[in-house]
Amino acid sequence: MDHITLDRCCIHTITTRPWTLPEAVENYAAAGVKGISVWQNAIEGIGPHRAGELIRQAGLDVVSYVRGGFFPHTSSAGRAQAIDHNKKLLEEAAALGAPLIVLVCGASPDQSLETSREQIREGIEAILPLAEKLNVKLAIEPLHPMYAADRSAINTLGQANDMAEIFQSSYVGVAVDVYHLWWDGDLEKEIARCGANGNLLAYHVCDWKVKTVDMLNDRGLMGEGCINLKKIRSWVESAGFDGYCEVEIFSDIHWAKDQHQFLKEVTGAFIEKV
Amino acid sequence: MDHITLDRCCIHTITTRPWTLPEAVENYAAAGVKGISVWQNAIEGIGPHRAGELIRQAGLDVVSYVRGGFFPHTSSAGRAQAIDHNKKLLEEAAALGAPLIVLVCGASPDQSLETSREQIREGIEAILPLAEKLNVKLAIEPLHPMYAADRSAINTLGQANDMAEIFQSSYVGVAVDVYHLWWDGDLEKEIARCGANGNLLAYHVCDWKVKTVDMLNDRGLMGEGCINLKKIRSWVESAGFDGYCEVEIFSDIHWAKDQHQFLKEVTGAFIEKV
Numbered sequence: 001m002d003h004i005t006l007d008r009c010c011i012h013t014i015t016t017r018p019w020t021l022p023e024a025v026e027n028y029a030a031a032g033v034k035g036i037s038v039w040q041n042a043i044e045g046i047g048p049h050r051a052g053e054l055i056r057q058a059g060l061d062v063v064s065y066v067r068g069g070f071f072p073h074t075s076s077a078g079r080a081q082a083i084d085h086n087k088k089l090l091e092e093a094a095a096l097g098a099p100l101i102v103l104v105c106g107a108s109p110d111q112s113l114e115t116s117r118e119q120i121r122e123g124i125e126a127i128l129p130l131a132e133k134l135n136v137k138l139a140i141e142p143l144h145p146m147y148a149a150d151r152s153a154i155n156t157l158g159q160a161n162d163m164a165e166i167f168q169s170s171y172v173g174v175a176v177d178v179y180h181l182w183w184d185g186d187l188e189k190e191i192a193r194c195g196a197n198g199n200l201l202a203y204h205v206c207d208w209k210v211k212t213v214d215m216l217n218d219r220g221l222m223g224e225g226c227i228n229l230k231k232i233r234s235w236v237e238s239a240g241f242d243g244y245c246e247v248e249i250f251s252d253i254h255w256a257k258d259q260h261q262f263l264k265e266v267t268g269a270f271i272e273k274v
Numbered sequence: 275m276d277h278i279t280l281d282r283c284c285i286h287t288i289t290t291r292p293w294t295l296p297e298a299v300e301n302y303a304a305a306g307v308k309g310i311s312v313w314q315n316a317i318e319g320i321g322p323h324r325a326g327e328l329i330r331q332a333g334l335d336v337v338s339y340v341r342g343g344f345f346p347h348t349s350s351a352g353r354a355q356a357i358d359h360n361k362k363l364l365e366e367a368a369a370l371g372a373p374l375i376v377l378v379c380g381a382s383p384d385q386s387l388e389t390s391r392e393q394i395r396e397g398i399e400a401i402l403p404l405a406e407k408l409n410v411k412l413a414i415e416p417l418h419p420m421y422a423a424d425r426s427a428i429n430t431l432g433q434a435n436d437m438a439e440i441f442q443s444s445y446v447g448v449a450v451d452v453y454h455l456w457w458d459g460d461l462e463k464e465i466a467r468c469g470a471n472g473n474l475l476a477y478h479v480c481d482w483k484v485k486t487v488d489m490l491n492d493r494g495l496m497g498e499g500c501i502n503l504k505k506i507r508s509w510v511e512s513a514g515f516d517g518y519c520e521v522e523i524f525s526d527i528h529w530a531k532d533q534h535q536f537l538k539e540v541t542g543a544f545i546e547k548v
Contacts, residue, residue, distance in 0.1 A: 109484045109500035113457065146420045148457035149484040149500045155457055183387065183422035183429055210383045210423040215489060226383035226423045 004233070009270050010035025010063040010244035012204075013042040016259045021051055027260065029058040031267050035244040037064040038096060040089070048095035056097065063244050064139070064175075064202060065089065065098035070106035071123030072116035072153065079119055082106070083126045090127060093136045100137035100201055102175050105163075107153040116153035121166060131171045139175040139201040140164055146215055147180075157181055157190035164199045176236060177204035177248065179219055182227040188235045195239020203236050205229060205274050206249045217250045221265055222273040229274050245274050278507070283544050284309030284337040284518035286478075287316040290533045295325055301534065303332040305541050309518040311338040312370060314363070322369035330371070337518050338413065338449075338476060339363065339372035344380035345397030346390035346427065353393055356380070357400045364401060367410045374411035374475055376449050379437075381427040390427035395440060405445045413449035413475040414438055420489055421454075431455055431464035438473045450510060451478035451522065453493055456501040462509045469513020477510050479503060479548050480523045491524045495539055496547040503548050519548050 011033055013024050021042040028036055036055055043051040055062055068086045073079045086101075093101045105120045107113065124138060131138050142160040143152035154160050160174040174194050181187050194200040207225030212218050222229055233245065247266055254262050285307055287298050295316040302310055310329055317325040322339075329336055342360045347353045360375075367375045379394045381387065398412060405412050416434040417426035428434050434448040448468050455461050468474040481499030486492050496503055507519065521540055528536050 112502065113459070144419065145457040146418065146486075146489075149482060149486075156459070159459060183419040185387070185430075185433060208423060212420075212423075212489060215420075215486060228386065 004245065004271060004274050006032040006267060006270065007034055008245050009033045009267065010037055010061070010246040011266065012037040012039060012066060012246060012248040014039045014066070015247055015249045015266065016263060017255050018259050021046055022054060025055055025058045025060060027263055029060055031263055033060070033267065035061045035063040035246070037066055037246050037248070038062060038098065039066045040092070043092070043096070048092040052095065052097040061244070062096055062098045063246060065093035065096055065101045067102045067104045067141075068138075069103035069123075069152075072106045072108045072111070072119040074108055074110050079123065083123055086123065086127045087130050090130050090134055090136050094134040098136065100139050102139050102141050102202065104141055104143060105152045105154045107148060107150050109149045113148060113153040117159070117163070120153065121163065124163070124167065124172060128167060128169060128171060132169070137170075137201055138172045140172070141175040141177055142180055144180040156184055156186070157194070158186055161190055161194050161199065164194070165197065170198065173199035173201035175202035175204060176200065178227050178229060178232050179204070179206050179208060182208055182232065187232070191235045191239050195236070195241060200236065200239055200241045202246060203233075203241055203243065204246045204248045206247065214252065217252045219249045219251050221249060221254065222247070222269040233274060245270070278519065278545065278548050280306040280541060280544065281308055282519050283307045283541065284311055284335070284520040285540065286311040286313060286340060286520060286522040288313045288340070289521055289523045289540065290537060291529050292533055295320055296328060299329055299332045299334060301537055303334055305537055307334070307541065309335045309337040309520070311340055311520050311522070312336060312372065313340045314366070317366070317370070322366040326369065326371040335518070336370055336372045337520060339367035339370055339375045341376045341378050341415075342412075343377035343426075346380045346382045346385070346393040348382055348384050353397065357397055360397065360401045361404050364404050364408055364410050368408040372410065374413050376413050376415050376476065378415055378417060379426045379428045381422060381424055383423045387422060387427040391433075391437070394427065395437065398437070398441065398446060402441060402443060402445060406443070411444075411475055412446050414446070415449040415451055416454055418454040430458055430460070431468070432460055435464055435468050435473065438468070439471065444472065447473035447475035449476035449478060450474065452501050452503060452506050453478070453480050453482060456482055456506065461506070465509045465513050469510070469515060474510065474513055474515045476520060477507075477515060477517065478520045478522045480521065488526065491526045493523045493525050495523060495528065496521070496543040507548060519544070
């Protein structure tokens with residue numbers, strides 16, 4: 001497997017949350033990072049169009065816009081509102097110049113996971129025509145089973161592949177995030193499956209800390225945990241993926257650091273560990 | 275599905291952790307509970323033989339002894355020590371009069387999950403002759419994927435079934451715990467699978483709190499969370515299981531309560547929600 005360089009490094013703005021978008025763009029570009037995935041909060045006050053210009057002027061690629069989804073609700077009004085919100089996100093993604101939006105699909109503790117999955121299918125179906133019109137792809141991101149109660153009823157890559165394949169559209173695929181999927185005995189097989197049918201749209205990296213103290217904001221920098229990142233990248237590349245490896249870390253510990261120092265750690269860990 | 279009564283209620287001693295074993299036995303029996311699963315810490319200072327007498331004198335059944343396993347280690351010395359420890363636990367289980375021990379199989383963050391699974395297989399193979407001799411069964415308990423780093427490399431009922439079926443022995447089966455498995459889209463199918471081949475040895479209940487704040491000690495009382503307990507019990511019973519429903523709750527919040535009050539909540543929730 002090839003040694004990886006920063007030419008394939010993308011960073012999610014949430015990773016360096018204390019920075020504004022202009023700070024993130026300037027510092028990522030100066031560090032030799034080539035891609036940026038933009039969280040919605042990062043463009044507040046700037047707007048998607050101006051944010052896209054700023055990013056391209058710095059020589060960075062917009063890799064994804066994060067994040068749509070959250071389709072399931074027990075009320076039809078709630079589901080309709082979610083669809084409208086996702087359409088707005090698609091318009092923003094197009095204005096930003098993002099080729100895809102990531103879908104954290106959603107779940108409701110007040111109904112079965114099967115019902116939530118059916119509502120996710122309906123939600124994707126409702127926004128797909130706009131996605132095609134705007135040329136923005138939809139990447140279904142399976143979330144770790146510990147988020148099944150209220151964040152996502154799609155908890156394995158197998159389920160995400162099942163969902164994506166329903167649509168038979170080049171505008172619906174999956175995002176593979178090692179944090180959510182590293183434990184799954186079927187991961188290699190399911191990565192090959194989405195690669196083979198053109199549905200492997202994005203690859204996210206971080207690490208799983210053995211002593212995780214917070215279920216949401218204690219992700220590890222690559223190398224801080226137990227995920228075999230090089231093995232999983234080899235599966236992703238064997239499946240034909242040659243896009244960006246996106247660093248997406250939510251961490252109270254890392255956010256509390258000087259972000260210049262942290263960015264050095266991120267780029268160093270990317271080259272060594274990914 | 276039948277309305278459930280306390281005749282099928284077993285409680286794990288860990289659920290009322292502040293109580294000593296004699297307190298737990300006296301209070302469970304007085305509440306109409308019929309079974310008890312004994313954690314190793316509960317018999318410290320009493321010993322398994324005397325503990326078993328105490329339990330039977332109160333009219334309770336010993337349902338299981340908890341817990342063996344933790345077979346994987348990077349060193350062969352560590353693995354040999356784990357096997358010895360499990361043999362000691364089997365002797366204790368037999369002295370206690372427990373028909374089975376629960377296996378939390380273990381994992382090591384310093385090796386692959388595949389390697390850990392192979393070491394689990396070797397560990398079970400090494401203790402199986404003693405289990406047969408002592409007439410104590412081994413129940414492989416799959417743990418939630420959030421414990422894959424260092425507690426168990428067996429994270430779905432499918433994996434537990436695969437492991438159990440290797441041995442083709444009536445002394446190796448699985449324990450189904452809703453906390454670990456509720457999210458799994460294959461759960462109904464895998465429950466039917468272990469039921470059909472006689473491997474469904476135990477059924478554990480509690481609840482998954484939507485806002486779980488601690489990955490280990492924030493389990494919910496039945497009804498506090500989002501698990502459809504009645505549906506899963508219907509699957510277990512359709513698979514032929516008619517044994518105890520074992521209440522196993524680790525909860526800093528519930529342990530901090532008056533345990534008499536908590537026991538009333540447990541028995542009430544058992545009748546209403548399980």
